[in-house]
Amino acid sequence: MGIEHVNGKKVGKILLYALSTCGWCNKTKELLRSMGVDFDFVYVDLLDGEERERVLNEVERWNPRGSFPTLVIRDQKTIVGFQEKEIREALSA
Amino acid sequence: MNFVGINEEDVDKTFQRLDTEARKGGYNLNTDVEFTKNLVRGYLRNQQRYGYPSCPCRLASGKKEEDLDIICPCDYRDPDLNQFGSCYCALYVTDAIRDGLAAVIPVPERRPSRMERAGMMAAKTSAAGTTLTNLPYPVWRCKVCGYLCARDEPPQSCPVCYAKKERFERFI
Numbered sequence: 235m236g237i238e239h240v241n242g243k244k245v246g247k248i249l250l251y252a253l254s255t256c257g258w259c260n261k262t263k264e265l266l267r268s269m270g271v272d273f274d275f276v277y278v279d280l281l282d283g284e285e286r287e288r289v290l291n292e293v294e295r296w297n298p299r300g301s302f303p304t305l306v307i308r309d310q311k312t313i314v315g316f317q318e319k320e321i322r323e324a325l326s327a
Numbered sequence: 328m329n330f331v332g333i334n335e336e337d338v339d340k341t342f343q344r345l346d347t348e349a350r351k352g353g354y355n356l357n358t359d360v361e362f363t364k365n366l367v368r369g370y371l372r373n374q375q376r377y378g379y380p381s382c383p384c385r386l387a388s389g390k391k392e393e394d395l396d397i398i399c400p401c402d403y404r405d406p407d408l409n410q411f412g413s414c415y416c417a418l419y420v421t422d423a424i425r426d427g428l429a430a431v432i433p434v435p436e437r438r439p440s441r442m443e444r445a446g447m448m449a450a451k452t453s454a455a456g457t458t459l460t461n462l463p464y465p466v467w468r469c470k471v472c473g474y475l476c477a478r479d480e481p482p483q484s485c486p487v488c489y490a491k492k493e494r495f496e497r498f499i
Contacts, residue, residue, distance in 0.1 A: 255383035257362055257416060260328055266494025279386055294441070301436035302386065316432040
């Protein structure tokens, strides 16, 4: 369990914090997949105990509401929610 | 999305039940059936792992008393329907979206953050509720849809939105 990797075109570090049950998280993941970019994702609901706490603190650092999906691009930009246009723009830059 | 132990028959049955309950109460499920069934899968997965169907788009703690506000339909559905036209997950939509007159847009998270919730829990245990002592019955309010009833205890489930008894608060 933990971080999973999807191979694709390298555009910098892309990390998606998601829930395994969430429709918008799933759409965001499918968008990244369809764009063919290299990215990591983690299903926070599948983590337990200290690991969950640690990852959740990380999510809240990027997105204080702690909601999902939270997409962190190149350790700089955070996009919260399935914002297709914003995600496409950020990743084509 | 597919989860172990959740078959398509369960998904269809739950989808039908939620659809029926929604219509009876004046609500609508999202008409994008494929998307909606995916949410139903998440709903059933949460029922299976937590024992209650918490919102598939939010992280549940697994402790029911901390997750009551996000048991579907959540406490935030109606304000989000009013403001954005759908609930946070877009499981429920307004008539306008159902009829294709408006589109689903991303709904920002309305639920207070973990830290805010911890503060609210602490405040709740210290604050006393409003009471009018000369009423013959207490008045109970459904925190999901606002339904009010005056009786000794809340009903087993809300007649409007089907939220369970534990989702009621003493209003007066």
